[in-house]
Amino acid sequence: MERPAARLSSDHSPATWLGANFWSRNGGPLMWRSYDGETVGDELRVLREHGLNMTRSFFYWPDFHPEPHRVDEVLCDRYRDFLDRHQELAMTTVPTFIVGHMSGENWDPAWRGGRDLYTDVWLVARQAWFAREMTRRFKDHPAVAGWLISNEMPIYGAEGATRESVASWAQILVDAVRAGGATQPVSLGDGAWGLENSGHDNGFSLRDTAALTDWLGPHVYRMEDDVVRQHYAAAWVCELTGTYRRPVVLEEFGLTSAFASGAHAARYYRQALHNSLLAGATGWVAWNNTDYDTLREQPPYNHHPFEMHFGLTDSAGTPKPQLRELRDFAGVLEAVDFERCTRADTDTALVISSYLDTLYPFTRPEDRSHVEQTGRQAWIAARLADAPAAVVRESNGLPEGHRLYLVPATKQLLASGWYRLEELARGGATVYVSYCAGSHDEQRGPWYAHLDELFGVRHQLEYGMVNPIEDEETVLTFRQSFGNLPEGATLAFRTAGTDSSRSFLPVEPDGAEVLATDGRGRPALLHRSVGAGGIVLCTYPLEHMAAVTPRVNPEATSRLYDALAAHAGVRRPVTVDDPRVAVDLLVHEDGHRFVWLVSQCPDELTVKPAITPGHRLSEPAGGEVDTVVLPPYGVTVLRLDAVDAV
16 A cells, blocks of 8 residues: 655655755844844855755744734845845745744734734734735745745644634635735644644644645654654654645754754754655754854743754854764765655555544543554554554544554544454454553543454453553463464563553453463464454553553564564565664655665664565665665665566
């Protein structure tokens, strides 16, 4: 099945944005008051010399719109010079209108008067007028690549943000850009933080945004307790966002040098860039272009001093390691001819419960966050098993066409969802479900439509009670071979969870065969044949336990998924027998494929990829490859060809 990776277009051709969010080191958000064109030109030149082709720029709202019915024309002239300097360097920019929120502070125009940003009709009209007027002034400049309505509006306009009011506000502002004559793509700049990605309802719906705009733009700054989860944080959000079939631009990502050394910053950028590319992102805009050591007396830097050091260059314009990673990434995009590549199809699907993105009555926010947390861990495990999964949302319908469906540590699906999974198995798929009672004690237990019949078991649950996992390590021992795991193989998992979720499902087989038992001889993994396929039940919440365990990855779920993929006949053109290396592919329109090997090992690693018979691996520039040496947390890109096509 295809994985989404829609593209922005420019002059009817695919466009790849690789750039930086831009404030000059002379002024930060106040740069337009003391605009220094020569300094701006120098700053842009450094970015361009490192392969960047665009910026995201900002109409600082209090300055550009100083009175309700007036735009500051002096600042517009300065912005026009800013655009001209982009054009001279063959760069473009994406202007942002309502700013609004910026770097730890909200900045109101003096005349706002506390009015609601979404529901006060006068204030919404003023915003729309401003967007239309700025669009009218700059729509014909060749350096304008697109438009953004706001910067992180959920932070700036947190009060009164209902889905209805936000969607109406967004419709009016997007229409204002079009009324101003713009033909370039437009999006909201909200960060993609809403219900569908996080389980938190902030009024911004990705489904609504996708219907109104031309791309979706995640902003990702995660604090994590696991290195591998951190490396995949931005990629996971891009994967979730791509389910709404709009181009995904990683509109903000990065880190402050106050929180990471140069080497660690470079590694973070490398992993974020390559992993998000493989997760469907087709544009990247780092936060941000420069440091601001000279602005230490100026808000927001005086009260958020770590905000001074998010730059790709230091305050003197000297490139930092993260800019060199962007340069190297730009080189990879050019080498593989990225604009003519698409994601490789996959036979693996990760089912995301509709309880993440739908507000069902009498459910709790913890249910939604549980789905996101366990789904992310399962998605990472599938990547480390070299069986990268397409995310399929139950709320969009569960499509046929995959050979393996993963339903990790799941408490809740709709009743129809459970019957649909059985139907998919009957059609030839392998469906894997791992049990979880949920993370809290309200109606804890399996919300399954027909548990015993679905899995070929008789459950032994007691009402109101859980069956605690007694051991600090959960060990599965295989009583027969399964996939590529031999009889007698063991998989060990660190036990974790709340008083409710640290529990297993007691069952007796009733038509299912026991594949593996736990350390006390109880059924832990069972298989029921269904039509042309089958259903595999794990009685332990493996993915949930890993998701709540610090510094756990890589962990044994990837080996289980590897075996599931082998059992299901998942087609994997290239694999590496080491869970510290993830493999994924892009397909060039000419037919050849590019293979990414991404290491999650802190040490140098030598691996020997296994490839489909009749094919060979080579360096993109030529030279057959047998073994690959990966630097610590390194990335290698190879070319895969059929032997008769070489």
